[in-house]
Amino acid sequence: MSNKIEQLVQSYQKYISVPWREDAAAAQRVIFCVYQESDERRLRAGIDEFALVTRQTGHEWTLFDLTDSFGRWLLSQKYVHSYFQKPQLLPTIMPRYLDYLVSDFEKFLQGHDLGTQGVVSVLGVGSLFGLLKVSEVVDRFAPLVTGRLVVFFPGSCENNNYRLLDGYDGWNYLAVPITADKL
Secondary structure (H helix, E strand, O other): OOHHHHHHHHHHHHHHOOOOOOOOOHHHHEEEEEEOHHHHHHHHHOHHHHHHHHHHOOOEEEEEEOOOHHHHHHHOOOOHHHHHHOHHHHHHOHHHHHHHHHHHHHHHHHOOOOHHHEEEEEEOHHHHOOOOOHHHHHHHHHHHOOOEEEEEEEEEEEOOEEEEOOOOOOEEOOOEEEOOOOO
16 A cells, blocks of 8 residues: 555544534535545555544445446446447436436445444546546435445545546535545
8 A cells, every 4th residue: 555545544544533423414424535546546455444444433334336337337228339339429318327326326325224323435436537527426425325425536625626537627515525645
């Protein structure tokens, strides 16, 4: 595990160990663990460290991975071959991809009843780049989680302005940003 990822784990542990408010709104229960996109593989290799420190603080942990969700969804479409031949048609069905993610997430949560003291972490949001806005996904996921929603975010955050993969202008979101160098 790289030094930056170890520091991110330490920053996360400091935050997650603070007692949680039960009356926080859904948007206030979202935590973004922000890291450089070049550290994606290191983060994935060290993801169990986040689970370990979460459990050490008395909270349950589960991981939802979005990485291959687009491929699974696209293959389930009736006219999948048409979309491969004419990818310009994809924007017409992209709202269904978001609905698919939400449905998949709901099913996942039903199998992992964590309650108000659990952490549901989301990995693979970089795979949404160019397809969906992370903010749209988080806005739909957050109300479904009664504990904390932790989003592993490859990009940057400055003054609550998040930029996925540092690729284009970001968006402002109220989540708690945790980075390797500061909480």
